[in-house]
Amino acid sequence: MLREENNRSSVKLREQRFITLYKTSFPTVASHISKMGGSFEEAKDVFQDALVIFYEKQQNGTLELKTSEPAYLFGVARHLWFRKYRNENKLISLPPHAEISDFDQSAPSKKKILRYLETAGQKCMELLKAFYYDHLQLEQIAQEFGFSGTRSATVQKFKCLEKVRNKIKEKSLVYEDFLE
């Protein structure tokens, strides 16, 4: 059986890490956004988007830090703010967080199946997230999810991939905008 997400040590470590990054980096970002006429909420949004970009790059091994982490986050947040500001001054209406979120812009059917998987397939989604998004080590995944070994964890990963993929196949016969 897979364990609950919030009992996992990687989640707790991540929280500590984000708290540290928040404390070291958010004041500088907030000060900049304020000077540029932005609100507290807008500062929070661009900073959190910058954290998501930072995390994804760090986990998939593509983060190239030429300066410190706070300086990197400030650079990304400033860039995101600039893009947001530029887009708002055009007559193009973009959804919130358009810079990084493919979720908000996704087809209705994607949202429907995602909602379904968040409940009925949550355990599999958590396992696939650990493999493909968090890029955790195989040993760590086996330990955190309570598998007897790395081989069991790998077999379960492929079972979950197949389960979700079959669900997509099933739903693609129902929703017309699927896999378009």
Add this chain to the structure above:
Amino acid sequence: MKTSLNETKVIDNYLNGKFDPQQQLLFRADLLINARMAAICEQQQYTYDLVKSYARKQLKAELETIHQKLFSERQHKSFRKKVLSFFKMA
């Protein structure tokens, strides 16, 4: 591993660039004549897209919880005061 799981593993290798260039080319050529495999590949790619959307949503929820903690708990008072001071009306 069952045959279907092996197939899933092969597609996983292809879609995540774990094949060498020659294997990659051969697999791509096979997809042109194997409609069933091509369809499964497309569905598996969509699975990875869904996992990414799911994961980002979870991560954003985690960040929101952290934000709420930092802007409500007593122990983070000085941090909170510093940030909020930037947004006080002149």
